[in-house]
Amino acid sequence: MNRIDRNQQRIAQILQAALQCFLAKGFHQTSMRDIAQAAGVSLGNLYNHFPGKEAIIVAVAVAESEELAPLRQRLAASDGDRTQVLAFLQEFHALCRQPEWAMLAVEVLAESARNPAVAEAFAGNRRHLHQALAEALQRVAQRERRRPALTPAVQSQVLLDAIESDALRRGLAKGGDVDGAPLDLGLLTRLLGARA
Template sequence: MSRIDRNEQRVALILQAALQCFLAKGFHQTSMRDIAQAAGVSLGNLYNHFPGKEAIILAVAVAESEELAPMLQRLAAVDGERAQVLAFLQDFHALCRQPEWATLAVEVLAESARNPSVAEAFAANRRQLQQALADALQRVAQRGRRRPALAPALAPALQAQVLLDAIESDALRQGLGEADEADGEPLDIGLLVLLLGARA
């Protein structure tokens, strides 16, 4: 194994350890020493790879982008079929509902409010996802000859934003265990696709 491969492996190990620490203690309560200990590396070695905790959090944003990449590819392949968009929305909802994803999302939101660099890194991921969904929705509308309820230039972007907001909000509540039967029916992704536009 080359030195580059070993370094990449060590960085991946550090990031995985950092994620576990962040999930257990939060960004602010986790120290660099905690991360080094969890990763089984010396503190000096950790600093050789990351100059500080912010650099690790920014690396988490890159990891999120890599995790979302297959979903973006699926959206790019949508050829106008509503079923393809629905399948993406269901898979995205399932991903967001994972307790680890939900917990990390809360940490990201809190850190983003304090740190513009972190806010921009994660916002870039969201913009990319929203644009890919908007493009897919546009192809669905064109194929189905749907007339959007909103101005045509705005409709796909706003629909994508509403869809993602609804899914992330519901998934966050579910993932953090805040939703129960008293809250009513779970989010019906099928109903959300009604936002794709009205028939001409």
């Protein structure tokens, strides 16, 4: 393994350790020393890769973008096919419902309220996903020759908000104790809009 590969592997190792620390203790309670210890690197080595905790959190946003990339690609390739857009919505909902994803979302929201750099990094991910969905919804409406009551941008916002809020409630629920019916394919279909 060459030096560049080892460096990339070390960065991935640090990010994975940081994520585990953030999930266990939150952003504010996690120190750089905690991350170094969890990653099995010296504190100096950690600072060689990341100048501070904010840089690690921003790197987590980049990792989130990479995880969302296949979903955005699914939307780009949907070519106005409603079933492909519904498959994206289900896949995104499943991703958001993972307890780790939900816990990290809460940390991101709290940190974003305090830190503009973190807010912008994660808002960029949401913006790209929102834009990809809005474009896919526009193509669905064109293919089905219908005029939705909501613009594709508003429709996208409503769908993403519905998925994320439901997933957050369910992902953070202890022992499955959640009020209300789960977000299901039928509701997503109604939110997507009726066929012509």
